[in-house]
Amino acid sequence: MEKVNRISMAVIRRLPKYYRYLGELLDKDINRISSQELSNITGFTASQIRQDLNNFGGFGQQGYGYNVEELHKQLGKILGLERTYKAVLVGAGNLGQAVANYKGFEDAGFKLLALFDKNPKLIGLKIRDIEIFDVDHMENFINDNGVEIGIITTPKEQAQGVADKFIKSNIKGIWNFAPTDLKVPENVVVENVHLNESLFILSYMFKEKNRK
Amino acid sequence: MEKVNRISMAVIRRLPKYYRYLGELLDKDINRISSQELSNITGFTASQIRQDLNNFGGFGQQGYGYNVEELHKQLGKILGLERTYKAVLVGAGNLGQAVANYKGFEDAGFKLLALFDKNPKLIGLKIRDIEIFDVDHMENFINDNGVEIGIITTPKEQAQGVADKFIKSNIKGIWNFAPTDLKVPENVVVENVHLNESLFILSYMFKEKNRK
DNA sequence: TAGATTGTTAATCGATTAACAATC
DNA sequence: TAGATTGTTAATCGATTAACAATC
Numbered sequence: 001m002e003k004v005n006r007i008s009m010a011v012i013r014r015l016p017k018y019y020r021y022l023g024e025l026l027d028k029d030i031n032r033i034s035s036q037e038l039s040n041i042t043g044f045t046a047s048q049i050r051q052d053l054n055n056f057g058g059f060g061q062q063g064y065g066y067n068v069e070e071l072h073k074q075l076g077k078i079l080g081l082e083r084t085y086k087a088v089l090v091g092a093g094n095l096g097q098a099v100a101n102y103k104g105f106e107d108a109g110f111k112l113l114a115l116f117d118k119n120p121k122l123i124g125l126k127i128r129d130i131e132i133f134d135v136d137h138m139e140n141f142i143n144d145n146g147v148e149i150g151i152i153t154t155p156k157e158q159a160q161g162v163a164d165k166f167i168k169s170n171i172k173g174i175w176n177f178a179p180t181d182l183k184v185p186e187n188v189v190v191e192n193v194h195l196n197e198s199l200f201i202l203s204y205m206f207k208e209k210n211r212k
Numbered sequence: 213m214e215k216v217n218r219i220s221m222a223v224i225r226r227l228p229k230y231y232r233y234l235g236e237l238l239d240k241d242i243n244r245i246s247s248q249e250l251s252n253i254t255g256f257t258a259s260q261i262r263q264d265l266n267n268f269g270g271f272g273q274q275g276y277g278y279n280v281e282e283l284h285k286q287l288g289k290i291l292g293l294e295r296t297y298k299a300v301l302v303g304a305g306n307l308g309q310a311v312a313n314y315k316g317f318e319d320a321g322f323k324l325l326a327l328f329d330k331n332p333k334l335i336g337l338k339i340r341d342i343e344i345f346d347v348d349h350m351e352n353f354i355n356d357n358g359v360e361i362g363i364i365t366t367p368k369e370q371a372q373g374v375a376d377k378f379i380k381s382n383i384k385g386i387w388n389f390a391p392t393d394l395k396v397p398e399n400v401v402v403e404n405v406h407l408n409e410s411l412f413i414l415s416y417m418f419k420e421k422n423r424k
Numbered sequence: 425t426a427g428a429t430t431g432t433t434a435a436t437c438g439a440t441t442a443a444c445a446a447t448c
Numbered sequence: 449t450a451g452a453t454t455g456t457t458a459a460t461c462g463a464t465t466a467a468c469a470a471t472c
Contacts, residue, residue: 010463012416016409020391034429043393046429047465054431062430063472079412080419098310099407104391108411149418173418175411179232179316181255189421191414193407195311197228199320199387200291202403204224206361206385207292209401222439246453258453259441266455274454275448 007055014052015079017042022072034065084109085173086147090162091154092117092125092132095177099153100127113145135162142169149173156180163190219267226264227291229254234284246277296321297385298359302374303366304329304337304344307389311365312339325357347374354381361385368392 021041025033035046042049053059053071056078060066076082087105089096092115100115115127116135125132133141141147150166152159152174159178166174166188173189176182179196233253237245247258254261265271265283268290272278288294297320301308304327312327327339328347337344345353353359362378364371364386371390378386378400385401388394391408 008463012413013409015416016406016412017393019412020408036429045465047467048463050430051432051464058431060430061472062470063428065429078416080415081412085415085418094310094313098306101306102407104408104411107408108415110411110415149414172422173414175414181229187421189414189417191410191417193405193410194228195314195405196232196316196319197225198403198405199316199322200228200231200293201224202361202385202387202401203292203297203320203322204227204290205401205403206297209399210384220439248453257441259443260439262454263440263456270455272454273448274446275452277453 011052011055014044014048015075017044018049018052019072019075019079019081022068022075025068026072031068032065033068033071035060037065081107081109084111085149086145087112087149087151087175088114088116088138088142088147089151089153090116090135090138091152091158091178092119092122092127093153096151096153097127099151099177100130110149112151113147114141116141139165139169142166142171147171149175151175151177152182153177223264223267226256226260227287229256230261230264231284231287231291231293234280234287237280238284243280244277245280245283247272249277293319293321296323297361298357299324299361299363299387300326300328300350300354300359301363301365302328302347302350303364303370303390304331304334304339305365308363308365309339311363311389312342322361324363325359326353328353351377351381354378354383359383361387363387363389364394365389 021038035049038049039046056074059071059074087110089100089112092100096115096117100112105112112130115130115132116138117123117132118135122132123134148171150162150171150173152162154162156178159176159180160182163174163182163184167184172187174182174184175191175193177193177195179194181192182190184190233250247261250261251258268286271283271286299322301312301324304312308327308329312324317324324342327342327344328350329335329344330347334344335346360383362383362385364374366374368390371388371392372394375386375394375396379396384399386394386396387403387405389405389407391406393404394402396402
C-alpha cells in the first residue's frame with residue numbers, strides 16, 4: 001500500500017473549480033498566477049489555495065507563483081482526466097437523453113458506449129450515434145466491453161436495482177441522478193446529482209433572503 | 213430585523229435528505245422515529261441529527277422521539293416548500309428541455325411559466341404545455357408575471373448575460389446549470405448544478421479507489 | 425541582491441461527537 | 449414509577465486562516 005495521506009472531500013470538491021479557472025486563464029494566454037490573484041478570481045483565500053495545492057505537491061515557485069499551464073496539467077492528472085473511461089447510461093428518458101447529449105463528457109474523458117432502457121418505444125433510437133438498447137442486454141454489454149462507469153437516470157424505484165446490476169458486472173463508478181442514496185460495496189464510488197435536493201436548497205435560501 | 217442565528221450551510225444541505233427519508237417513512241406508515249433510528253437510515257450520527265434539528269426548534273419529545281408526520285411537515289416549512297414559486301427557464305436545448313420535464317418541480321412548489329431561447333427553430337414549441345418564447349421577450353414576461361426564480365441552462369458564454377437580465381427584472385433566485393460562477397448582488401441567491409465538476413469528482417474518486 | 429511569493433507550521437475557528445441532566 | 453430519548457452543554461476533531469522562514 002502506497003503512502004496515501006487521505007485528502008479531505010472539502011479539498012477535492014474545490015479542485016474542479018481550480019481546474020476550470022486555470023483553463024480560462026490559459027485561454028486568455030495568462031501563464032503565471034500567484035495564489036493571491038487566484039484568490040481574487042475564485043473567492044477562496046490565498047492561504048487555502050496554497051494549502052490545497054500542497055496536498056498534492058509543490059507546484060509553485062517562491063517569488064514567482066504558479067505556472068498556469070503546468071498547474072492546469074497537474075490538476076488534470078490529479079482529477080484523472082488524462083485517461084478515458086467507458087460508460088453506459090440507464091434510463092433513456094428526458095434526463096437520460098440530456099445527459100447523453102451532454103457536451104462535457106469528452107472533457108472529463110468519459111466515452112458513452114450505449115444507453116439502456118426498458119421502454120420498447122425508445123429501444124433502437126440513437127442519441128448522437130449512441131444506440132438505446134434493451135436493458136436486459138446490459139450486463140452482457142458491460143462485460144463484453146469492459147465498461148467501468150455506469151450512469152443512472154432512471155426513476156428512483158429502479159435505481160438500486162440498476163446499481164446492483166452494475167455492481168454484479170464489475171462497474172466501479174456510478175454517476176447517480178436518481179433521487180435516492182444507493183447502497184454499494186466499499187470499492188465502488190458513487191457521485192450523486194440530486195436535483196430535488198438542489199431545488200429544496202434554492203427554495204430555502206430564497207425564503208431566508210426574502211423574509212421581511 | 214428578526215433574531216436570525218445564522219445556520220451553517222453544512223446543516224442546510226442535510227435538511228433535504230432528512231425531508232426525503234421522512235417522506236419515505238410516511239409512505240411506510242411509520243409515525244414515530246428516534247434520532248438513533250434516523251441515524252441508522254441516513255448515515256448521519258444521532259447526535260448530529262439532534263443538533264441539526266434543534267437549530268430550528270425542539271421537534272422531538274423526550275422518551276419518545278420524533279413524530280414523523282410532524283417533523284416532515286416542519287422541515288417542509290423550513291425548506292419553504294409550503295408556498296409556490298413562479299419560474300422561467302432560459303436555454304431550451306437538451307438540458308433545458310430535460311429540466312422543464314423534470315417531475316420534481318412540483319414537489320418543491322416551482323411553477324414553470326415559460327421557456328426562452330434564441331434559436332428560431334425552438335421558439336413556439338411546447339414542453340408539456342409550456343411554450344418556448346424568444347428570449348427577447350423575457351424581461352417583459354418576467355415583469356408582467358411576477359416571476360421570482362430563473363433557471364439557466366444555456367452554454368456558459370451566455371450565462372452571465374442571462375443572469376444580468378434576471379437581476380434587472382428583479383428575479384431573486386437563480387438555479388444555474390451553466391458551468392460558470394455567476395456574479396450576482398448580495399440579495400440574489402444562486403444554487404449551482406455543475407455537472408462538469410461532478411464528473412471530475414467522480415473521475416477523481418474512481419482513480420483513487422482503483423489504484424493498485 | 426532585494427522583492428515577491430511559496431511551502432509549511434502554528435493559531436483560530438467552526439463543525440461534529442460525546443455526555444448527561446431534563447423530562448416525557 | 450422506570451425506561452427511553454430528547455435538548456443542550458462540553459469536549460474533540462478537522463478545516464480554515466494567519467504568520468513567517470525558506471527560497472526563487
